[in-house]
Each structure stands twice: as structure tokens, then as C-alpha cells.
Amino acid sequence: MPFTRPIFAATAVLLLAVFAFQTFVLAAAPPSSRPNVLFLAIDDQNDWIGCLGGHPLAKTPHIDGLADRGTLFLNAHVQAPLCNPSRTSLMLGLRSTTTGIHGLAPWFRTVPQWSDRVTLPQHFKSHGYKTFTAGKIYHGGVGGPQLRAREFDVWGPAGGIGVKPEQKLIPPTPMGNHPLMDWGCFPHNDEDKGDYKVASWAVEQLRDMPQDQPFFLAAGFFLPHVPCYATQKWFDLYPDDDSVLPPIREDDRADTPRSSWYIHWNLPEPRLKWIRENNQWRNLVRSYLACTSFVDAQVGRILEALDQAGLADNTVVVLWGDHGYHLGEKAISGKNTLWERSTRVPLVFAGPGVGAGGADQPAGRAARYLSDAGRVVRTDRARRPGRLEPCAAIERPRRQTRAARDHQPQSRQPRDPQRTLALHSLRGRRGGIVRPAQRSARVDQPDRRSPARRRSRRASALAAPDRRPARSRQRASSADL
Secondary structure, eight states: OOSOOBOOTTSOOOOOOTHHHHTOEETTSOTTOOOEEEEEEETTOOSOSGGGTSSTTOOOHHHHHHHHBSEEBTTOBOSSSSHHHHHHHHHHTOOHHHHOOOSSOOOGGGSGGGTTOOOHHHHHHTTTOEEEEEESSSSSOOOSHHHHHHHOSEEOOOOSSBSOOSSOSSOOOHHHHOTTOOEEEOSOOGGGBHHHHHHHHHHHHHHTOOSSSOEEEEEEEOTTSSSEEEOHHHHTTSOSSGGGSOOOOTTTTTTSOGGGGGTTTTOOOOBHHHHHHTTOHHHHHHHHHHHHHHHHHHHHHHHHHHHHTTOGGGEEEEEEESOOOEESGGGBEESOSSBHHHHBOOEEEESTTOOOBOTTOTTTTOBOEEESSSOEEEOSOOOOSSOEEOOSSSOOOOOOSTTOOOOHHHHHOTTSOOOOOOOOOOOBTTBSSOOTTOOOOOTTSOOOSOHHHHHHHHHHHHHSOOOSOHHHHHHTSGGGO
């Protein structure tokens, strides 16, 4: 995939949704059995995973091994390319256009409409599962002990950045030199990192897990979110030369409206122009890849503990990313765009009843799907990796929204065409999906104007004077692009 492709609202994409748990479990499980669930989340992880082929040098042997023995979703895309709306969408099983949450706030429990909405772990808890969590599963904290107990039974370490250098490793960045905008290598130990502590806690829970109750264990990793700090052993996996850089087109923004530059609103990630001028592109890419390999090692530690505890044969493992990340593509770094680099993520299912197969077998057992808030569409003719059906031991949640659909027809007849689309949702500083005139637009309502009228409106918008405040115009100057 040499260049990222624009994926706007009407484009069919795969939504990470809670269908994997609330609607399905694997057909191979006997009716009397309730498989455990190991739920692994990775923050800001794009498709630079070995089995996904997003970067030719990416080294992720443990995730690749998980994909090889399970189902790798080759075309998985998030509902919203930002932490809070994406995770809210997944945990509630609702589109962002339904939740109304498009930014880093609010916490959905503060929205009256969703204050009592049953989440994924709550659904499992109500059916006899003991629920555990550590690291970043929701975006931000959920409150005090009583509020935490409402979401999960057992809470582990919060994870996060962990050890940091005494001062930033890179020059001051635009947008106020945000403290998170940093990356590189400095002397420290893996054991001091927040993600290592999350994995260690998960390993301990698996070793001491009681055998008389099924569990839902969620572990969320912070890296490769910025600041991307890694120890030297992980940097040494990647060459210190320009072979690590992603291919880009210098004119990749020539066919996009000027308003597309504002879709980041106030996110502090610098643009490629600054990264190049400060000789940071190779450093950023190596840091991101090194952090990805470090997180892969933590996934491996947890999977090894699962196997050593004798739980692997009755545990469904799901690994997912909340959104992707640009590292120079489209002349930017960061997320919050509707291009593929910001939306395509790893999504792997493995465990009892999931057919073996990996990304190297796209015409064999690796499955390619499109889905939307619990909706799955088969997009190739690969042999299905294992039939997914409603769990006999867990009552399916009552359907509360049209966003959720039953997947059984697709799993039974994977070659039958499915006329459904998945939608991305993104809310920029100036409104919704990018338009030349920066008008807010609902992503689920097509433009029904005639082609001639659309061309006329676009021409008028481009010719209209720029009435934005001076500060916004300054931010849009060509020197800033």
C-alpha cells in the first residue's frame, strides 16, 4: 500500500464494534461452556503490523502469531479516528453520530442519554463473568472507587507513559510545544514503562485466575501513542537510515480543499514540514516502530501466561487498535483524519472455534470484512475462518439501535452480497466532514443536489472571501502547510 487513500463518509469501511462479544461467540464451544475473553487494546496503532503489511520492516512476531492461529481482519477501520469517540463507539456499540461524542471529551457517562447504557464488560458481568481491567480501555479516568466498580470488578495499574527523560528529546513543537510531543531513545528500563506494568499485572491475574468463574480481562497499552519513548534494544531492530521512511507524494494535498488542513482542530502533532526542517522524520518513524515492537512483546508475555495457566484452549483473544496514525503521509503526523493511515487498524480474533489462518493467506482462511457498528460485510471470497454464532450460554443484548445487526447470515453465507455500508465519523474544528466551504455535514445523509448545482456551489465557495478570524487565517497560511 504505497499511498494512503482518502476514505470519506460515504466510503465503505470496517467499524470496530462490540459485535465480537455482545452478539457472538464461537460455534465450537459447547452450550454448557462459557469461554473466557482476553481483550487487548493498543493506542494509536496503525497498520504497521507485520501481518497487515502496512510497513515492510515492522517486526511484530507475537501479533503475527496470534493472527496466524486466528482470524485477521484485513480491512478493519475505526468508527472515529480519535481515542475517545472510537473507544466510546466500541464499548457502547453505537456510532459516533449516535453518541454525539466526536472529541476527547465528554466521558460518555456524563451524557444523560448514555449514563445507564450497558457497556461491553457490564454485559459480561451480568452473565456471570468476573471482569478485570488495566491500562487504557476507556479514554481517561471514570471516577472514584464506586464509579470504577460499576464498570469493572477488578482494576489494575493505569499504565500510561511511565518513565520520562528529564527534558524533552526533540525541539519545541508548534501549537504550544505540547509535553506529549516527544519521541526518541534515552537510558531507561522496559520494566519502568507503564505498558510493561500493565502486562505484568495481566500476567499475575492469569496465573492466579480462579477456575470456577469465566473472566473478561481487558488490558490497554498506551504506546505507540506519543511520547514514543523506547529503549535501545527496540531501536536496534530498525535501520538508522531513510529506508524506514514511508513513501509519500509531495503533491498529495493538491487535490484536497484548503479546509482539509483544519480537520485536526487543536491537536498538537506537527506537520511534515516542521518534522523535516528539524531533522525528526527518521527519528519519529523509528520511535514509532520501536514502540510497536515493544508493545508486541508485552502482548507476547500475556499470551504466554495464558498458555502456561492452561487457559488458552477456552479463551477468546481479541486484539484491536482504537485508530491509526500518520507519520508523514498526507504531509502530517498524528490522527483525526479520514484517510486510511488514520483509520486502518489491527483487529484479530483467536481462540476456540476460530479457524487458523494469517494475512499471508488472503485467498485462504484470512477473512476480509466491512462492518458498521455490529454489521459485517464480506468483501472477498476467502474461505471463512470459523463460523460465528450467538453464544448459547450468554443472552444476547436487546437490540437498542439500528446500528447493530445480526452477523449470522454473513457467517453462514459469506459469498452472498451484503448491501450495507460502514461510516466514519469525524468532527473538526469547523464542523463535520470536510467541505470546501467548511460547512458541517451529517455523514449519513448523501448530497442529493444535482451535479451541476454541486459544481456551482463549490465554485461559489472557493471564490468567496475568507471571513474566518485572523488567527484561523494565519494558521492556514502556506508557510504553515
